[in-house]
Amino acid sequence: MALAIELLLDESDALWHESDAELCDGYVAGVRRLVRLQAALAARLAEIDRRRAHEPGHLTTAAFVRDRVGVSGAEAQRLVSEARGLAEHDGLRHAFASAEIDRPRVAMLLHAAGVSPDTFARDEQVLIDTVARLEMSDARRAVDYWRQAADRERFARGVEQLHDRRGLSVSETFGGMIRLDGDLDPESGRLVAAALESLVEPTFLDPTDDRTLRQRRVDALAEICADHLRHGDVPVSGGFRTQVTLSVVPDVLRGEIGEPCELSGLVVTPEAAQRIACDATVTRVVADGGRVLDVGRTTRVVPAAIRRALIARDGGCTHPGCDRPHRWCDAHHITHWADGGSTSLGNLRLLCRRHHRMAHEGSVRRE
Ligand SMILES: [Zn+2]
Ligand SMILES: [Zn+2]
Incomplete structure (x- = not known):
C-alpha cells in the first residue's frame, strides 16, 4: 500500500517529459491504482474494527476515523460500513481490490446486499460482472431491476421508505439568501x-x-x-390568498433610494420593490419609521381586462429577441404607476421575469 502511494506521488514532478499517450495512460493507471488503494484501506479498517484496535482511545471505529483522519462523523460512519460490508462479501472485496469495480459501484452493491441479503449471496458475481461493464446510471437501473425481481415486496417497501423520507426545508441564511434544502422521493423529484x-x-x-x-x-x-x-x-x-405584501415608505416607490422596503418580511431594494409592485396582487402597507400609516386594499395592479388586451397585443415578452410566452410575463409599466403612470395599454408592455428585472434593476444597459 505504501508503495502505491509513493508511485503516485513520485510521478507528479516529471510530467512535462511524458508524451500525450503516456500522460493519458498514466492517468488511467493511476486511477486504477487509487481504487486498489481504497480497497486496501477498507481491508485495513475492517481489521482495525475486527480487533477493536482503536480501543481504548476511541470507543467506536467510526470515532477513531473521525478524530484521527479528520473527516465528518457521517463520512467516518460510511467508511466503517463500507469496510464491514466488504469484509462480509468475498466477491465484492476481490472485485474492488483488483479495481474491477470502483467505489460508487461498491457502495451500490453493498446497499443491494443489505436490502436482499439472501438473493445477493446467490447473485453476487453476476451483479459484479453486470455493474462493472455498465455506465453508472445504467448500472443503477440494472441493480434496481434485480432488486425488484429478487424481492418484490421488499422493493415496494424500499420505494415506500424513500417516499417517507421526503422533506424540504426553506430557511433564510445570514447572507440574505433563501436556502431550499431537501430530499425528494423519486417520483416527485423527476x-x-x-x-x-x-x-x-x-x-x-x-x-x-x-x-x-x-x-x-x-x-x-x-x-x-x-x-x-x-x-x-x-x-x-388565514382568509387571504397567499400573496405578496409590500411594505414601503411612500417616497421609496417613487425611486428615492435610501429607505428599506420589505417584501413579505424580506428587505428588498427600491428597484426590486418597484418591479414587484409593477404587476402584482399587492397589499400595500405604507409605513413611516416603523409606524404603519396605511394598509391599502388588496388589489391587482393590472386588472384582468387590461391584461387580456395586453396579451392580445404583445403575445409574449416584448424584449427584442425574447420569445417567452405571456403566461410567464409580467405587465410592466413604462412609467411606473407610483410616478403617475397610468395602467392603460399605452403605458404597459409584457416582459418576462428576466427582462422585467433588467428593466428595473438596470442590467438592460449591459446588453
Ligand atoms: Zn415593471
Ligand atoms: Zn424576455
Whole structure:
C-alpha cells in the first residue's frame, strides 16, 4: 500500500517529459491504482474494527476515523460500513481490490446486499460482472431491476421508505439568501426536474443569456411559482390568498433610494420593490419609521381586462429577441404607476421575469 502511494506521488514532478499517450495512460493507471488503494484501506479498517484496535482511545471505529483522519462523523460512519460490508462479501472485496469495480459501484452493491441479503449471496458475481461493464446510471437501473425481481415486496417497501423520507426545508441564511434544502422521493423529484428542465433548456438557445445552469434553475423555479400564484388555485391562508405584501415608505416607490422596503418580511431594494409592485396582487402597507400609516386594499395592479388586451397585443415578452410566452410575463409599466403612470395599454408592455428585472434593476444597459 505504501508503495502505491509513493508511485503516485513520485510521478507528479516529471510530467512535462511524458508524451500525450503516456500522460493519458498514466492517468488511467493511476486511477486504477487509487481504487486498489481504497480497497486496501477498507481491508485495513475492517481489521482495525475486527480487533477493536482503536480501543481504548476511541470507543467506536467510526470515532477513531473521525478524530484521527479528520473527516465528518457521517463520512467516518460510511467508511466503517463500507469496510464491514466488504469484509462480509468475498466477491465484492476481490472485485474492488483488483479495481474491477470502483467505489460508487461498491457502495451500490453493498446497499443491494443489505436490502436482499439472501438473493445477493446467490447473485453476487453476476451483479459484479453486470455493474462493472455498465455506465453508472445504467448500472443503477440494472441493480434496481434485480432488486425488484429478487424481492418484490421488499422493493415496494424500499420505494415506500424513500417516499417517507421526503422533506424540504426553506430557511433564510445570514447572507440574505433563501436556502431550499431537501430530499425528494423519486417520483416527485423527476416531476420537479422535468418542470425545471422544460424552462431551462430553451434558454440555452439564446446566445446572449450568460446565466449559469444553477442560476437558470433558480429563475425557472421562481417562474413556475410566480405562474402558480398568478393563475393557480392558490390555497387560502388565514382568509387571504397567499400573496405578496409590500411594505414601503411612500417616497421609496417613487425611486428615492435610501429607505428599506420589505417584501413579505424580506428587505428588498427600491428597484426590486418597484418591479414587484409593477404587476402584482399587492397589499400595500405604507409605513413611516416603523409606524404603519396605511394598509391599502388588496388589489391587482393590472386588472384582468387590461391584461387580456395586453396579451392580445404583445403575445409574449416584448424584449427584442425574447420569445417567452405571456403566461410567464409580467405587465410592466413604462412609467411606473407610483410616478403617475397610468395602467392603460399605452403605458404597459409584457416582459418576462428576466427582462422585467433588467428593466428595473438596470442590467438592460449591459446588453
Ligand atoms: Zn415593471
Ligand atoms: Zn424576455
